[in-house]
Amino acid sequence: MAAFPRMTFEHEMKFRHAAMEWLAMRTNDGAEPMYYLDIEEFEYDGAKIPLRNRYKGIWKPASFGAALSFTTKFTKPGRERPYEDAVGSDGLMRYKWRDGGPDIPDNRALRAAMEAGLPLIWFYGVAEGVYQAVFPVFLVGEEADEQQFMVEVADMDRLSRDGQIFSEGPSLSVVEKRYAARMARQRLHQPVFRSMVMRAYDEHCAVCALHHVELLDAAHILPDAHEDGIAAVTNGLSLCKIHHSAYDRKFMGIRPDYVVEIRTDLLNEVDGPMLRHGLQERHGERLLVLPQQRKERPSSVLLEKAYLRFREVA
Ligand SMILES: [Zn+2]
Structure with missing residues (x-):
């Protein structure tokens, strides 16, 4: 019944x-x-x-x-x-x-x-x-x-x-x-993918620690690496809009040891505070935010591949 x-x-x-x-x-x-x-x-x-x-x-x-x-x-x-x-x-x-x-x-x-x-x-x-x-x-x-x-x-x-x-x-x-x-x-x-990345980084930009989720993206370290499945959080980085674009357009690279590098020509440029604080001063610095759980941190293999591509233009 x-x-x-x-x-x-x-x-x-x-x-x-x-x-x-x-x-x-x-x-x-x-x-x-x-x-x-x-x-x-x-x-x-x-x-x-x-x-x-x-x-x-x-x-x-x-x-x-x-x-x-x-x-x-x-x-x-x-x-x-x-x-x-x-x-x-x-x-x-x-x-x-x-x-x-x-x-x-x-x-x-x-x-x-x-x-x-x-x-x-x-x-x-x-x-x-x-x-x-x-x-x-x-x-x-x-x-x-x-x-x-x-x-x-x-x-x-x-x-x-x-x-x-x-x-x-x-x-x-x-x-x-x-x-x-x-x-x-x-x-x-x-x-x-976005949810997994945002949680792993507690809604901070990995490079500058910006803590406003509306201004953050879940960036892929390597694009299309997981065409057939949900991209793993280890192929992700939580980045603010500026750092996401800078990473994708190879203005900025991230080494497998989590150190940020800025493209040489950008380092020599003179411009306003965004360039100076947001990019130039990050050069040689470690990522400010990483997932607490080791298993959720960016894969060094994937970072290395992406970094080599960055070096080609840097
Ligand atoms: Zn940022």
Whole structure:
């Protein structure tokens, strides 16, 4: 006997839409992660229906006909990342069935969402008890042999239009498809990577210690090093906007021993305080901020590679 009346499809769509708008508001449009207790604060029509379940990876509220969300647990740095991260050659993410076969309720709940074309929320663990909400996502296929669903990470525009999946169709060229797949992947990877880096550096610029998260970026040490997965925090640096640009454009290099170098021609230039304090005076100095956890510090192998590229122009 069901304790709650079943929601209609329209009602579920409305709920999901409201939930995602709320998440967008709480996360600065998906840019910031949430603490698990905050995720449970969502209210709809005066009732609290949690958006994820603390104890279950796949979550279908009792009155729902299909899964509402699924969770990927946080993996400590240095440990193997879970297989859920895998990206197929089609550029779509994969999410594993829950153990127990295709017909256990959790897997059926995901399948129901897939068949109805309902948008879901993916909670991706970026630290103990902290999740990046990725939404909306659609389950667009199932690979029974591999015991997994194919996940498409969409954007909110898609949701507000009609909540349905639009097919890429055969008209897209290979290049366009690759681009679309890359964009979808970035919608998952960028915010997850950023959250991991911001936490590791406690929201400081590694070079100047600036402590205003709005002015900080999660910079990659080597670009495209992890095309197929979430970039590891060890390929990241928390940098303020200026130091990020300076690093990417090779005005500034960082040695594997964490010492900053500024390009020679810049060292000889005379200009205002930003150049003097922000760049020239950092030359020969160690990074001011590093992650407390050794395992989260920038990889010396990756720094070395990037530094050699910097030396080519410095
Ligand atoms: Zn800085």
